[in-house]
Amino acid sequence: MNFIGHVTGGFLAGATVCTAAVASGYVPWDSDALELFLDSPLPLEGAIPLLLGLFGVTVFMSLFPDLDTASVPQRWFYRIVFVLLGVSYFTGHHDLFAVVAFLSPLPLIHKHRGWTHWLITPWLIAMLLAAVHEYLRIKDSLFSGFQWEQVLELLQTYWLFVVACVIGHYMHLLLDSRSIRWLPFIHNDPDHH
Secondary structure, eight states: OOHHHHHHHHHHHHHHHHHHHHHHTSSOOOTTHHHHHHHOOOSOOSHHHHHHHHHHHHHHHHHGGGGGSSSHHHHHHHHHHHHHHHHHHHTTOHHHHHHHHHHTTGGGGSOTTSGGGOTTHHHHHHHHHHHHHHHHHHGGGTTTTOOHHHHHHHHHHTHHHHHHHHHHHHHHHHHHSTTOOOOTTOOOOTTOO
């Protein structure tokens, strides 16, 4: 599958996740949500930032499996990582800096179509991020306060972000399968990213 195909699939999956978020009541929506956001985008609170977060996670995960090879998604990912590292370091968010610096090279440690293409990968990523969040919460107590119950509670609270990870990732895998030929501008060439 090519980059444009994965971006298109990611956008469609992201729109679906956002629609489900509003329909399920996970994101409370009212007619003034967009106006409130445009009037005061910071702090990032309310329906629009939450929907943008869900959309972004879905699109990111639809591109994530190709971060293990030289590709357009990989180049943009590492450009964004570089900026994020700089911002987090110079603003004193050293925990975020360390997490990003540690996690960002993970897609490069295996061959193409390796672990980044596994069906279980988005579940593992969600669990890893929740566990890292719990570790950062208790880090000053040297693991004595780490609780897997807190990790599971975080995953339950942000369940739609887990769904966004899974749907985005599975959209990528679906579009990579050779049997999908439903959009004429998408080429199913597994070596073309």
